[in-house]
Amino acid sequence: MSGASSTQGQARPSGDDVAHLQEIVDPETNFRSVMGFTARFVTVLAFGLSAYHFYTAGFGVLTEVIHRSVHLAVSMALIFLLFSRADSLWTTRSTIATAFFSGCYLWISWNVWTELELAAAAPESILFWLAVALIVLLSLPNLTGNRIAGRGESGIGPTDYLLMIVAASFSLYLIVFFDEIFIARVGQPIARDYLMGALALILVAEATRRTIGSALPAIGMFCLFYAVLGPDLPAEIAHRGFSMQRIINHLYLGTEGIYGVATGVVATFVFHFILFGVVAQISGLGQLFIGLSTAIAGRFSGGPAKVSVVSSSMFGMISGSTVANTVTTGSLTIPLMKKTGFRAPFAGAVEASASAGGQMTPPIMGAAAFVMAESLGVPYVELILIAILPAAFHYLSVLLSVHFEAKRLGLGALPADQIPSALAVARQYWHLALPPIAMVTLLLMRFTPFTAAFWGIILVIVASYIPLLARSVGVPALAGGGDGNALTPRRIVGAFEEGARFTLAITATCACVGFILGTVTLTGIGFKLSAAVLSAAQMGADLIALVDPFDLISDRGAILFCALVLTAMACILMGCGMPTVPLYIILSAIVAPALLEFGVPLLATHFAVFYFGLLSDLTPPFALAAFAGAAVAQADPMRTAFIGFRLSIAKLLVPFMFVYSPALLLIDFEPGTFALALASGILSILSLAVGFTGFAFAPLGKARSRILMLCGLCLVFDHVPTIAVAALVAIAILASNFRDARRAATREV
Numbered sequence: 118m119s120g121a122s123s124t125q126g127q128a129r130p131s132g133d134d135v136a137h138l139q140e141i142v143d144p145e146t147n148f149r150s151v152m153g154f155t156a157r158f159v160t161v162l163a164f165g166l167s168a169y170h171f172y173t174a175g176f177g178v179l180t181e182v183i184h185r186s187v188h189l190a191v192s193m194a195l196i197f198l199l200f201s202r203a204d205s206l207w208t209t210r211s212t213i214a215t216a217f218f219s220g221c222y223l224w225i226s227w228n229v230w231t232e233l234e235l236a237a238a239a240p241e242s243i244l245f246w247l248a249v250a251l252i253v254l255l256s257l258p259n260l261t262g263n264r265i266a267g268r269g270e271s272g273i274g275p276t277d278y279l280l281m282i283v284a285a286s287f288s289l290y291l292i293v294f295f296d297e298i299f300i301a302r303v304g305q306p307i308a309r310d311y312l313m314g315a316l317a318l319i320l321v322a323e324a325t326r327r328t329i330g331s332a333l334p335a336i337g338m339f340c341l342f343y344a345v346l347g348p349d350l351p352a353e354i355a356h357r358g359f360s361m362q363r364i365i366n367h368l369y370l371g372t373e374g375i376y377g378v379a380t381g382v383v384a385t386f387v388f389h390f391i392l393f394g395v396v397a398q399i400s401g402l403g404q405l406f407i408g409l410s411t412a413i414a415g416r417f418s419g420g421p422a423k424v425s426v427v428s429s430s431m432f433g434m435i436s437g438s439t440v441a442n443t444v445t446t447g448s449l450t451i452p453l454m455k456k457t458g459f460r461a462p463f464a465g466a467v468e469a470s471a472s473a474g475g476q477m478t479p480p481i482m483g484a485a486a487f488v489m490a491e492s493l494g495v496p497y498v499e500l501i502l503i504a505i506l507p508a509a510f511h512y513l514s515v516l517l518s519v520h521f522e523a524k525r526l527g528l529g530a531l532p533a534d535q536i537p538s539a540l541a542v543a544r545q546y547w548h549l550a551l552p553p554i555a556m557v558t559l560l561l562m563r564f565t566p567f568t569a570a571f572w573g574i575i576l577v578i579v580a581s582y583i584p585l586l587a588r589s590v591g592v593p594a595l596a597g598g599g600d601g602n603a604l605t606p607r608r609i610v611g612a613f614e615e616g617a618r619f620t621l622a623i624t625a626t627c628a629c630v631g632f633i634l635g636t637v638t639l640t641g642i643g644f645k646l647s648a649a650v651l652s653a654a655q656m657g658a659d660l661i662a663l664v665d666p667f668d669l670i671s672d673r674g675a676i677l678f679c680a681l682v683l684t685a686m687a688c689i690l691m692g693c694g695m696p697t698v699p700l701y702i703i704l705s706a707i708v709a710p711a712l713l714e715f716g717v718p719l720l721a722t723h724f725a726v727f728y729f730g731l732l733s734d735l736t737p738p739f740a741l742a743a744f745a746g747a748a749v750a751q752a753d754p755m756r757t758a759f760i761g762f763r764l765s766i767a768k769l770l771v772p773f774m775f776v777y778s779p780a781l782l783l784i785d786f787e788p789g790t791f792a793l794a795l796a797s798g799i800l801s802i803l804s805l806a807v808g809f810t811g812f813a814f815a816p817l818g819k820a821r822s823r824i825l826m827l828c829g830l831c832l833v834f835d836h837v838p839t840i841a842v843a844a845l846v847a848i849a850i851l852a853s854n855f856r857d858a859r860r861a862a863t864r865e866v
Contacts, residue, residue, distance in 0.1 A: 149199055163617035166192065171571065184384055192620070193324055229311050245315075286313070287317040298370065310365075318369070379630045393570045394436045410424045411535070412542055414427045419457070419520060419523020422519040462756040465747045465749060476697055477504050489724075489727060507771065518809070556569045657682070677715055685769060721779045736762060770829065793837075808824075808825035
């Protein structure tokens with residue numbers, strides 16, 4: 118294989134290389150390099166934020182608004198220190214973006230200022246317009262075009278520190294004047310409250326723009342336009358319109374917007390689990406997962422690719438970040454895949470596709486899962502149990518695609534000398550498995566998620582010292598791995614700082630999502646969009662009826678199918694450059710009410726949207742996970758992204774299974790219904806994997822491949838005759854292919 122020869126001797130990326138790749142690919146971790154006083158100040162702020170959350174996880178949180186305000190105040194300060202301006206050069210694109218956002222910031226400021234009828238010479242007016250001018254000025258691209266090096270320390274100057282103070286001020290204001298705002302004059306804001314609220318809207322949008330790009334804050338700005346301009350819009354989406362004061366009162370001085378459910382979930386649940394994942398990874402838990410994965414899957418055909426899938430599933434249990442999962446496990450598995458004959462784009466795509474499941478892999482799922490639990494009022498421990506089967510379907514689809522691709526290419530297992538003993542791996546790293554086991558046990562015992570995370574972090578620190586203690590007391594059999602991963606105070610500070618850094622982008626994202634949620638609740642647009650989805654789905658169902666003369670698909674089934682196709686298309690289009698959390702929140706608000714009209718359980722609808730959202734990191738042209746895999750594999754990013762999306766085609770139909778057969782999510786569970794849905798689901802994934810690969814036991818040919826893909830599609834419905842026909846055809850094709858392979862093997866002998 119040419120791929121093998123070209124990669125012999127390829128060096129595995131170092132830890133620094135992996136971190137650098139993650140910064141390049143993922144804008145959420147593209148921090149400015151800070152030095153000197155700024156570096157020490159950032160460490161103090163970040164460690165303090167993590168320490169605060171660690172304390173509240175064990176001993177209880179403050180009042181809801183104060184707790185969220187503390188979290189947002191420190192996070193906003195860190196964002197404007199660690200993330201440089203959204204655009205680094207005066208290009209056509211950056212000029213348009215800058216003009217748009219600067220105009221939006223000035224529009225918000227002018228509207229609220231004129232509505233308040235403040236005098237230009239009033240102290241509040243002067244301070245307000247000085248702050249707005251500073252924000253607009255520092256939203257412009259850097260004149261030097263350098264994102265990192267610049268004036269002072271890493272391009273950070275006095276104006277940046279001033280902007281940091283302004284960014285933290287709108288949350289500190291709620292903390293300092295909490296009694297006045299929410300008790301003494303609740304419902305009667307004064308001019309100062311509205312001015313701080315206007316700054317909050319502007320700074321949240323700018324912080325989101327710096328951390329993840331312009332897509333989400335642009336949607337947030339359009340939501341504000343929609344709320345103000347309601348009477349001037351077409352009748353289908355028109356409403357009575359709201360003043361900027363009313364909007365600020367809704368989004369800033371309550372829990373429907375910036376300080377809403379999304380921000381609350383980050384401050385109360387997500388932060389603790391991200392911190393646990395970072396601490397666990399630094400302690401060496403990833404080495405246990407990689408070792409066990411190699412021992413389990415390395416001996417089979419296409420061994421390194423299967424190691425990638427298994428290790429990604431294990432790593433996903435402690436990390437809800439797709440890109441972090443890709444670069445961490447991919448730095449080990451992708452070079453191995455290339456050496457055994459997999460093409461570089463395919464190797465990167467396998468790792469990216471497998472890693473996309475980390476956000477739904479229990480026990481530590483992605484931030485969207487916590488938002489779902491909070492929105493639906495479902496205990497997180499129940500969500501963990503419900504997510505087991507969807508996560509299994511995810512990894513099964515990737516594993517089968519990898520298996521048949523390896524068979525088609527004739528790729529073998531890893532060399533025996535590169536496959537460790539599972540017992541030896543367990544003996545070396547056994548102590549690192551104690552914290553996640555204890556944490557899962559606490560969750561199953563109905564302890565709160567943040568309590569489980571609190572004790573999990575403590576146990577990680579304690580367990581990291583077990584090898585050192587075992588050697589000191591003369592029991593080397595219990596020492597396992599070396600004592601180099603003991604979490605010393607310095608390493609704990611570093612882990613706490615890193616954990617806080619990794620939450621900054623999701624904090625800004627969830628605060629900005631508050632614009633969208635607040636607009637939906639204020640204007641009622643969600644119901645109108647749901648009606649539009651139903652109307653479009655009905656038109657699609659009418660077209661299906663024209664090509665279904667035998668009525669194999671019911672009217673309800675056809676409408677549901679079209680509605681889910683529209684949802685998948687929206688996820689794919691909106692997911693281009695948008696994180697999973699806002700994508701899930703936006704679409705669940707639009708699609709969930711529509712599907713409820715057909716009796717689909719709310720949990721099934723939300724899980725379907727959540728699952729579709731996982732594909733956003735694999736969707737060209739902004740496939741962050743695929744780009745990360747391509748960077749590690751040194752492959753073409755777009756080609757890697759398209760291969761990764763192809764590997765995920767089987768996963769695309771899994772949400773259809775949840776909607777048609779809610780028993781898969783343990784909803785209205787009946788053994789017979791569950792068994793039928795499980796069997797048809799597995800056969801559907803198998804048929805799609807074989808159909809898209811064009812190989813099972815021998816080459817299939819185009820005709821049989823396409824029929825298999827059609828069978829895989831039909832197997833997701835809940836109509837028993839349709840399932841039976843599709844299953845019989847699929848099994849017949851696979852049996853025929855097996856017979857052809859046996860005959861070919863007999864002739865060769």
